[in-house]
Amino acid sequence: MDLIILGQWHNLSHHFVRARNKSDILFHRTGINVAKSASKDSPRSIAREVARLILTGVWREGTTLPREIELASRFDVSRASLREALSLLKAKGLIASKQKAGTHVRARFDWNMLDEELLNWTLSALPTQEFAKQILEVRRIVEPEACAICAVRGTDEDFARIERAYRGMDAAGMDRVAYAEPDLQFHRGILIATGNDFLIAFGATVAAALRMSFDLSSTNPGAPRKSLPYHRAVLDEIWARNADGARQAMHKLMDLTEQNIVSAMSRQKKKDAEDENVRTRRTR
Amino acid sequence: MDLIILGQWHNLSHHFVRARNKSDILFHRTGINVAKSASKDSPRSIAREVARLILTGVWREGTTLPREIELASRFDVSRASLREALSLLKAKGLIASKQKAGTHVRARFDWNMLDEELLNWTLSALPTQEFAKQILEVRRIVEPEACAICAVRGTDEDFARIERAYRGMDAAGMDRVAYAEPDLQFHRGILIATGNDFLIAFGATVAAALRMSFDLSSTNPGAPRKSLPYHRAVLDEIWARNADGARQAMHKLMDLTEQNIVSAMSRQKKKDAEDENVRTRRTR
DNA sequence: TAGAAAATATGTCTGACATAATAATTCTTG
DNA sequence: CAAGAATTATTATGTCAGACATATTTTCTA
Numbered sequence: 001m002d003l004i005i006l007g008q009w010h011n012l013s014h015h016f017v018r019a020r021n022k023s024d025i026l027f028h029r030t031g032i033n034v035a036k037s038a039s040k041d042s043p044r045s046i047a048r049e050v051a052r053l054i055l056t057g058v059w060r061e062g063t064t065l066p067r068e069i070e071l072a073s074r075f076d077v078s079r080a081s082l083r084e085a086l087s088l089l090k091a092k093g094l095i096a097s098k099q100k101a102g103t104h105v106r107a108r109f110d111w112n113m114l115d116e117e118l119l120n121w122t123l124s125a126l127p128t129q130e131f132a133k134q135i136l137e138v139r140r141i142v143e144p145e146a147c148a149i150c151a152v153r154g155t156d157e158d159f160a161r162i163e164r165a166y167r168g169m170d171a172a173g174m175d176r177v178a179y180a181e182p183d184l185q186f187h188r189g190i191l192i193a194t195g196n197d198f199l200i201a202f203g204a205t206v207a208a209a210l211r212m213s214f215d216l217s218s219t220n221p222g223a224p225r226k227s228l229p230y231h232r233a234v235l236d237e238i239w240a241r242n243a244d245g246a247r248q249a250m251h252k253l254m255d256l257t258e259q260n261i262v263s264a265m266s267r268q269k270k271k272d273a274e275d276e277n278v279r280t281r282r283t284r
Numbered sequence: 285m286d287l288i289i290l291g292q293w294h295n296l297s298h299h300f301v302r303a304r305n306k307s308d309i310l311f312h313r314t315g316i317n318v319a320k321s322a323s324k325d326s327p328r329s330i331a332r333e334v335a336r337l338i339l340t341g342v343w344r345e346g347t348t349l350p351r352e353i354e355l356a357s358r359f360d361v362s363r364a365s366l367r368e369a370l371s372l373l374k375a376k377g378l379i380a381s382k383q384k385a386g387t388h389v390r391a392r393f394d395w396n397m398l399d400e401e402l403l404n405w406t407l408s409a410l411p412t413q414e415f416a417k418q419i420l421e422v423r424r425i426v427e428p429e430a431c432a433i434c435a436v437r438g439t440d441e442d443f444a445r446i447e448r449a450y451r452g453m454d455a456a457g458m459d460r461v462a463y464a465e466p467d468l469q470f471h472r473g474i475l476i477a478t479g480n481d482f483l484i485a486f487g488a489t490v491a492a493a494l495r496m497s498f499d500l501s502s503t504n505p506g507a508p509r510k511s512l513p514y515h516r517a518v519l520d521e522i523w524a525r526n527a528d529g530a531r532q533a534m535h536k537l538m539d540l541t542e543q544n545i546v547s548a549m550s551r552q553k554k555k556d557a558e559d560e561n562v563r564t565r566r567t568r
Numbered sequence: 569t570a571g572a573a574a575a576t577a578t579g580t581c582t583g584a585c586a587t588a589a590t591a592a593t594t595c596t597t598g
Numbered sequence: 599c600a601a602g603a604a605t606t607a608t609t610a611t612g613t614c615a616g617a618c619a620t621a622t623t624t625t626c627t628a
Contacts, residue, residue: 042613043371067577078614080364083578084371087327091375093400093488099578100622109476113485114398116377138482141429149421192393198422198489201397204377205482326580351610362581367611383611384589 042077046085049075051118052125054094054105064102065095092118116204123212132261135209140254143206146191146199147234147250148243154193159239162189166235169228179224180214186231190238190250213257216264219271223260230256326361330369333359335402336409338378338389348386349379376402400488407496416545419493420538427490428534430475430483435522435530438477443523446473450519453512463508464498470515474522474534497541500548503555507544514540 050071053059065071072082086103089095093110097103112118123131150158168182187210188203217223230253237245334355337343349355356366370387373379377394381387396402407415434442452466471494472487501507514537521529 069577080615081613083368084612087368087371088375091372091399091401097578098622099620100576102577108481109472109484109487111481111485112396112399112488113481115375115396117375134480134482137433137480141426145425188393196418196421197392197395197397198418200393201395203393204396353610364582365580368579381611382589383587384609386610 042075042081043084043088046075046077046082047088048117048121050085050089051092051094051121054089055122055125059105061105061107064104067102094118114202114205116208119205119208120211123208128212128216129265132212132265135205135212136254136258136261139206139209139257140251142199142202143187143190143254144247144250146194146196146202147238148247149196149199150190150193151238151241151243151246153195154190154238158189158193159235162186162193162235162238165189166231169231174222174225176214176217176221176224180210183224183227183231184210190234213261213264216261216268219264219267220260223264227253227256227260326359326365327368327372330359330361330366331372332405334369334373335376335378335405338373339406339409343389345389345391348388351386378402398486398489400492403489403492404495407492412496412500413549416496416549419489419496420542420545423490423493423541424535424538426483426486427471427474427538428531430478430480430486431518431522431534432527432531433480433483434474434477435525435527437479438522442473442477443519446470446477446519446522449473450515453515458506458509460498460501460505460508464494467508467511467515468494474518497545497548500545500552503548503551504544507548511537511540511544 050059050065059065066074068079068082068086072079075082075085086095086097090097092115093106093112095103096106113122162185165182165185169179169186172178172182184207187206191199191203191206194200214224230249234246234249234253237249334343334349343349350358352363352366352370356363359366359369370379370381374381376399377390377396379387380390397406446469449466449469453463453470456462456466468491471490475483475487475490478484498508514533518530518533518537521533
């Protein structure tokens with residue numbers, strides 16, 4: 001049955017089949033690709049891999065996953081390390097364990113999608129079309145309001161920090177990579193200025209969203225820079241302590257972001273289709 | 285120096301002092317109270333206790349906490365169990381470890397306050413005045429918009445589920461306890477109907493908020509029931525697929541919730557002050 | 569059908585060694 | 599002799615192995 005140890009999965013492929021009983025799931029070769037490796041920092045990378053299997057629906061909600069000893073041997077680590085990986089996933093609400101009953105995938109509603117790591121895992125594991133829409137929808141709800149609060153409640157030091165971030169973006173010029181960090185600091189600075197711990201925690205979601213935007217911008221390196229004047233507008237309204245203006249300015253920035261993402265994704269799609277074409281022609 | 289094992293802390297008190305070097309923090313008797321115990325489900329309750337120490341500022345951002353062996357012996361568990369507790373806190377962004385360097389408390393910005401467990405720990409560990417304000421501020425931002433989206437995008441099954449939750453609230457009558465669960469289902473139902481995984485994940489925050497409201501309502505058992513017509517109004521607008529109406533109705537419900545919390549907290553404060561009075565008079 | 573017994577997966581403990589970052593030491597050099 | 603660079607020693611986390619405890623589930627028996 002070509003059983004493959006997960007630890008040796010590098011550049012191999014996988015699938016899963018129902019076997020003798022519910023929790024007896026085996027891996028064997030098929031045509032589906034698998035993430036590169038699980039080599040270093042075992043517990044975290046194992047958590048990531050298990051999360052991937054859950055997020056992509058290989059292990060659906062309610063599924064009982066293989067027992068710890070078996071998983072440990074598949075990932076080629078000790079049971080202790082595996083348990084640490086599982087406990088990370090427990091903390092993020094993906095799984096739950098009961099003595100003797102085993103470990104099962106929790107209902108989707110219980111997954112803490114606002115967790116930064118889980119967010120990053122998700123956006124590297126799933127096709128980002130639907131995902132991008134959703135994340136932008138939430139940003140559109142939260143960030144303009146946070147911006148309004150920031151304008152009213154923020155201190156001058158808060159504003160100065162955001163200003164510094166803006167200067168960093170400006171200084172980055174057309175350099176996508178250098179632009180990314182201060183961009184995040186800009187948005188995070190606004191959230192921090194609200195003084196609301198929950199809005200601050202939302203920074204993790206924004207970070208993941210910006211990372212996604214960054215990845216997408218590879219097909220259009222000039223796009224990020226275009227957002228600069230929109231950021232300036234937001235900042236000006238904040239300095240003016242104009243809540244409504246800040247809200248609207250941030251809303252416009254969100255509009256621009258949406259445009260960039262939509263166009264980038266259609267480009268991406270087109271590119272993928274072309275690549276696929278080339279590949280099939282080649283294999284013929 | 286009166287060193288106390290944490291596992292035996294029941295009804296004792298603690299404080300911490302700087303000792304020989306940075307990470308050498310010892311506990312000894314002072315006048316500050318400590319949570320009851322850490323008896324069952326060790327890793328989770330230990331995580332809770334460590335989280336409490338961090339949240340209350342005993343272990344500030346950047347602090348290097350005692351080494352694992354020492355912590356383990358203080359909590360009277362094996363190093364394995366302690367490590368599992370720490371790994372939960374790592375997953376929630378509270379701490380990070382580096383080999384040899386030790387385990388330190390991460391910056392507040394990195395704490396995932398939108399995590400349900402962490403939220404619950406926070407609201408049982410901290411005076412809830414400021415906390416309640418913040419959580420309500422976020423709800424006020426998110427829920428009305430989610431409600432508007434729900435009205436537009438939700439399916440009839442979604443609405444039916446919310447309707448069932450409403451009926452459950454109605455059926456609960458004046459019973460605070462029976463009212464709580466369908467109340468949560470109502471709000472969660474709206475989030476679920478948006479079809480947005482991130483808004484759905486926000487349900488954890490709402491759950492914690494409602495739990496807090498529930499705890500506060502003990503001083504005014506009739507308060508929850510008063511929200512029923514406001515919920516009905518929300519539901520009617522949703523059924524009518526009226527986005528603006530739904531948004532406004534939810535906004536009004538948030539207003540009411542705020543009133544309840546504010547008045548409950550002032551009552552609470554008054555009551556606490558009286559209790560304190562009685563106690564000091566007694567000890568004289 | 570109900571209750572008792574067996575099986576089994578997670579939970580916990582112990583002790584050991586590996587590894588990497590820090591602290592202490594030695595050595596070199598101006 | 600002092601300052602700095604390179605080396606060694608220390609130590610806290612990371613990982614491993616094996617064992618036993620405990621709580622459910624499953625199976626067997628009355």
